[in-house]
Amino acid sequence: MSAALARVPVILRSWGNTQFSSLLGLLIVAVAVALTLGQVFAHGATYFFQILVIGVADGAIYALIALGYTMVYGIIELINFAHGDVFTLGAFVSLALMPMFGVTEGKAGIGWLFPMILIALATMLICGGINVAIERIAYRPLRHAPRLAPLITAIGMSAILEGAMYIWRGPFNLHYPDLLPDVAINFGPIQLSTKDVIVIVVAVIMVVALTMFINLSKLGKAMRATAQDRDAAQLMGIDINRTIAATFFIGAVLAATGGIIYGLYINNVTFDLGFISGLIAFTAAVFGGIGNIPGAALGGLLIGIIGAFNNGYFDSSWTEIIIFGILIATLVFRPTGLLGMRVPEK
Amino acid sequence: MVRARGLSVLIVATFVAFACGSTSSGGGSGSKGEIDIASDLPVSGADASSGLPTQQGAQFAVDHAGGSIKGFTLKFVPFDDAVNGAHDAQKGVQNVQQMLANSKILGMVGPFNSGVAKAEIPVANQAPLAMISPSNTNECLTQTFDYCQSANGFTPASLRPTGKNNYFRVAAADTFQGPAMADFALKAAPDGLGITKAAVWDDEETFGKGVADNFAKEFTSKGGTVVDRKSFDPKSKSDFHDFIASAVSKGAQAIYSGATSATKGCIARGEMTAAQASSIFYLGPDGIGDGQCVKDSGSNANDHMFATQGVADATQNPSAASIVSAYKAKYTQASDIGAYTFAGYDCAAILIDAIGRAIDANNGNMPTRQQVLDQVAKTSNFQGLTGTITFDQNGDPTHPTLQLQQLKGGTWTFKAQFSQGA
Numbered sequence: 001m002s003a004a005l006a007r008v009p010v011i012l013r014s015w016g017n018t019q020f021s022s023l024l025g026l027l028i029v030a031v032a033v034a035l036t037l038g039q040v041f042a043h044g045a046t047y048f049f050q051i052l053v054i055g056v057a058d059g060a061i062y063a064l065i066a067l068g069y070t071m072v073y074g075i076i077e078l079i080n081f082a083h084g085d086v087f088t089l090g091a092f093v094s095l096a097l098m099p100m101f102g103v104t105e106g107k108a109g110i111g112w113l114f115p116m117i118l119i120a121l122a123t124m125l126i127c128g129g130i131n132v133a134i135e136r137i138a139y140r141p142l143r144h145a146p147r148l149a150p151l152i153t154a155i156g157m158s159a160i161l162e163g164a165m166y167i168w169r170g171p172f173n174l175h176y177p178d179l180l181p182d183v184a185i186n187f188g189p190i191q192l193s194t195k196d197v198i199v200i201v202v203a204v205i206m207v208v209a210l211t212m213f214i215n216l217s218k219l220g221k222a223m224r225a226t227a228q229d230r231d232a233a234q235l236m237g238i239d240i241n242r243t244i245a246a247t248f249f250i251g252a253v254l255a256a257t258g259g260i261i262y263g264l265y266i267n268n269v270t271f272d273l274g275f276i277s278g279l280i281a282f283t284a285a286v287f288g289g290i291g292n293i294p295g296a297a298l299g300g301l302l303i304g305i306i307g308a309f310n311n312g313y314f315d316s317s318w319t320e321i322i323i324f325g326i327l328i329a330t331l332v333f334r335p336t337g338l339l340g341m342r343v344p345e346k
Numbered sequence: 347m348v349r350a351r352g353l354s355v356l357i358v359a360t361f362v363a364f365a366c367g368s369t370s371s372g373g374g375s376g377s378k379g380e381i382d383i384a385s386d387l388p389v390s391g392a393d394a395s396s397g398l399p400t401q402q403g404a405q406f407a408v409d410h411a412g413g414s415i416k417g418f419t420l421k422f423v424p425f426d427d428a429v430n431g432a433h434d435a436q437k438g439v440q441n442v443q444q445m446l447a448n449s450k451i452l453g454m455v456g457p458f459n460s461g462v463a464k465a466e467i468p469v470a471n472q473a474p475l476a477m478i479s480p481s482n483t484n485e486c487l488t489q490t491f492d493y494c495q496s497a498n499g500f501t502p503a504s505l506r507p508t509g510k511n512n513y514f515r516v517a518a519a520d521t522f523q524g525p526a527m528a529d530f531a532l533k534a535a536p537d538g539l540g541i542t543k544a545a546v547w548d549d550e551e552t553f554g555k556g557v558a559d560n561f562a563k564e565f566t567s568k569g570g571t572v573v574d575r576k577s578f579d580p581k582s583k584s585d586f587h588d589f590i591a592s593a594v595s596k597g598a599q600a601i602y603s604g605a606t607s608a609t610k611g612c613i614a615r616g617e618m619t620a621a622q623a624s625s626i627f628y629l630g631p632d633g634i635g636d637g638q639c640v641k642d643s644g645s646n647a648n649d650h651m652f653a654t655q656g657v658a659d660a661t662q663n664p665s666a667a668s669i670v671s672a673y674k675a676k677y678t679q680a681s682d683i684g685a686y687t688f689a690g691y692d693c694a695a696i697l698i699d700a701i702g703r704a705i706d707a708n709n710g711n712m713p714t715r716q717q718v719l720d721q722v723a724k725t726s727n728f729q730g731l732t733g734t735i736t737f738d739q740n741g742d743p744t745h746p747t748l749q750l751q752q753l754k755g756g757t758w759t760f761k762a763q764f765s766q767g768a
Binding site: 043046047050051054055057058105166170171172173175178182193265266267268270272273275276280307308311312315316317320 | 391392430431432550576577578579581582583584585587588589591592595607610613616617619620638641642644645
């Protein structure tokens, strides 16, 4: 082994050297930050905060999707590619429920608030149920199969969900009612809209609630135990199937929340929205450290901000290249992500 | 026994084959044969709102001709180039290959989208099959500019392997559609908008980028400033708040959206605040001048929105009135009339006219595709619903006319008409 290594040129060997690759990664980050700072100073503070708020709002939505990816990965080491489509389903289901609860666009006041909360709860239940069913049908029978098998059924499930939504509502952009009050709030150079604030606050509440649930509840403890060592957890009397189903349910609840606040913020949804949003959220989960819950929230936030900064200050055609460049760079330079992967100790 | 049964099957099959043969020749009795006109348009999915009315216009022209031409039966054979709800160049090519395999098809109406035309022209060119598009507007499909190869990846010559032209259109090119909107934006009110600063976006497609570049070029050369130039990928871009913030911070008085409503051309309008929507003009090409755009704009769909249409408004043409009203009597829904319905009619009518002349030139016999193509190229002073049409050597109309529409009370209404070289 060492003899073979000796024949490899020094420069190539240094790729495997953690110090060298972290240094190169740091250098790239430093150049990007310097370029961005130049642009920020050229365009003034008001614009900077505007773009920042947009980035945080986008990032909050990505974070909600990324949490589902990371939770499922943490517990069964599966990249659930259907998760992005559960997010779209959240938007579609809530849109379909609105007429039943009498919620329409343009109603003055906050009369929509109570029915909207009911709609959100119903949507969460429906999406959660569907995600649990997906796990039961497509992933549980393959739990002991090679890891490629459930990955492929996940891609299949994603295609099925997209196809079903296409048949249901067609390929058009669907208009999602603009319900959130849009009042400007000014703190000096910081100009916010109530819409931005609501999106960010809802996302923060969900992330905090999830973290508390995982850390404090009995089921959360069971989930952590299952993630760490499934067999040992089972021996200790934890119902593995129920715990995994609960993980899928909670992931879908977060994605459905994401879908609803996406609809309320962007006001347009299409059936294939989940594909690319899912990939970006997956990137966020890897960036933050897949399997790591605060990491997914941080990764989502950063990806949102990076995307908005690139659109606001640089050439927008590069946004996707940069986001997926980050995915590759993370895997090459820091495969454990920003906050570190939660690797089961086996 | 087995062998005997096999023989009887063979005999029955032979009888059936003969029976079929005699039925089809019987159908043609009293006729010298059948001539088909095909169409290739996106008539399902997101593009259907503009593709289907265009197909109905072409169908109506064939029906209007009475189903026969100089002793031949005339039929209309529509094809759909939409896959999974969106126009698809590869599907268009397959459709053209099917047309080529059917010797009765002597010409086609379409395609609708410039990106589809780019893929179809080389295939049809080798037959050669005459194509007349009601709505393709990318200038590089017919005209050679030094930027065609670098910006679009093709030139008129590279699309025509035989070196001869088989492609025609009745719509005005983007070299006219983009600049017409730029001129309108710069002109003082009430004949224009009287603005000098615009943000220009495109959807990274052949059509969208082409028309946006042409708008920007004209706007700048006539004294305006393009304060912000951005491109987006319609598959992933759905949050336009950052684009809007960027345009607003740079003082844009108008946004030119070089896109179609199928490529999220009007989503951004729906994401503006009410204050932004009432002060910023939203301009675009024919791609956003449809009902989907109005829906996507939500409560921000107001009279600050303008779109060009690549053809003249047939309802402004007094000599078209009787056919237009006959069409409206047959197709009664508001959605049955799109911007290119009567352009579709004109394309089919030009083909029928050319086929008639080709039959005459061939002493009353079935003409070849080449003979039909030759006659289409000779089309001169054809009295169409959208104007008088003469094709130049590139296949473009010599005097393209387009209209500019304003959104009023939820419908796109005629605002102005522009003619080139008239």
